[in-house]
Amino acid sequence: KNEVEQSPQNLTAQExxxxxxxxSYSVGISALHWLQQHPGGGIVSLFMLSSGxxxxxxxxxxxxxxxxxxxxxxxxxxxxxxAVYICAVxxxxxxxxxxxxxxxxxxxxxx
Amino acid sequence: GAVVSQHPSRVICKxxxxxxxxxxxxxxxxxxxxxxxxxxxxSLMLMATSxxxxxxxxxxxxxxxxxxxxxxxxxxxxxxVTSAHPEDSSFYICSAPVAPGKLLATFYNxxxxxxxxxxxxx
Numbered sequence: 001k002n003e004v005e006q007s008p009q010n011l012t013a014q015e016x017x018x019x020x021x022x023x024s025y026s027v028g029i030s031a032l033h034w035l036q037q038h039p040g041g042g043i044v045s046l047f048m049l050s051s052g053x054x055x056x057x058x059x060x061x062x063x064x065x066x067x068x069x070x071x072x073x074x075x076x077x078x079x080x081x082x083a084v085y086i087c088a089v090x091x092x093x094x095x096x097x098x099x100x101x102x103x104x105x106x107x108x109x110x111x
Numbered sequence: 112g113a114v115v116s117q118h119p120s121r122v123i124c125k126x127x128x129x130x131x132x133x134x135x136x137x138x139x140x141x142x143x144x145x146x147x148x149x150x151x152x153x154s155l156m157l158m159a160t161s162x163x164x165x166x167x168x169x170x171x172x173x174x175x176x177x178x179x180x181x182x183x184x185x186x187x188x189x190x191x192v193t194s195a196h197p198e199d200s201s202f203y204i205c206s207a208p209v210a211p212g213k214l215l216a217t218f219y220n221x222x223x224x225x226x227x228x229x230x231x232x233x
Contacts, residue, residue, distance in 0.1 A: 040226075045224065
């Protein structure tokens with residue numbers, strides 16, 4: 001079993017829909033990252049969380065440390081949001097800044 | 112925000128040759144950089160941690176003589192794939208975390224990723 005699990009693995013949505021991607025982890029962490037990878041391959045860091053909630057534009061990320069769970073929400077989804085979304089955690093006590101990655105969620109938003 | 116660049120973005124080489132990939136932090140100093148490999152439709156696999164001024168730390172199963180890492184300065188790490196074989200064909204990505212004091216406080220411990228290098232070995 002992976003230390004970081006994401007669901008769903010694949011998600012297809014219609015433009016305008018509210019989207020939720022979930023991430024569960026089994027290790028103690030010091031931070032959790034949400035990353036976005038477009039088909040060209042480049043990775044962009046969307047959020048880094050250690051508690052609570054963060055919002056950036058149409059994106060919202062939440063984390064529940066006690067339940068070891070995080071969610072990424074996309075409001076009013078758009079075809080340009082189509083990408084792979086990756087959850088990654090920095091384990092507490094481990095090598096500084098070394099990340100453990102989830103397997104990613106492939107999101108396709110159809111017009 | 113901080114920027115990490117990689118060069119080249121795409122390389123095709125013959126089997127048996129060596130290929131060097133550069134990872135640069137453009138507006139901050141990075142004492143540590145990470146090198147990842149990604150297979151199609153798979154997540155990133157950490158290969159090694161590049162440390163400025165000291166030897167790289169390799170993950171289990173990664174051949175250090177095959178994948179040579181040199182962290183020559185606070186802004187440059189290189190990955191050299193030696194005697195490349197078709198099974199080395201992959202997407203290679205680097206990342207650099209921002210250490211305290213090296214950039215605005217809002218970026219502390221953020222990781223910035225390079226755009227990746229697609230290696231094809233014929």
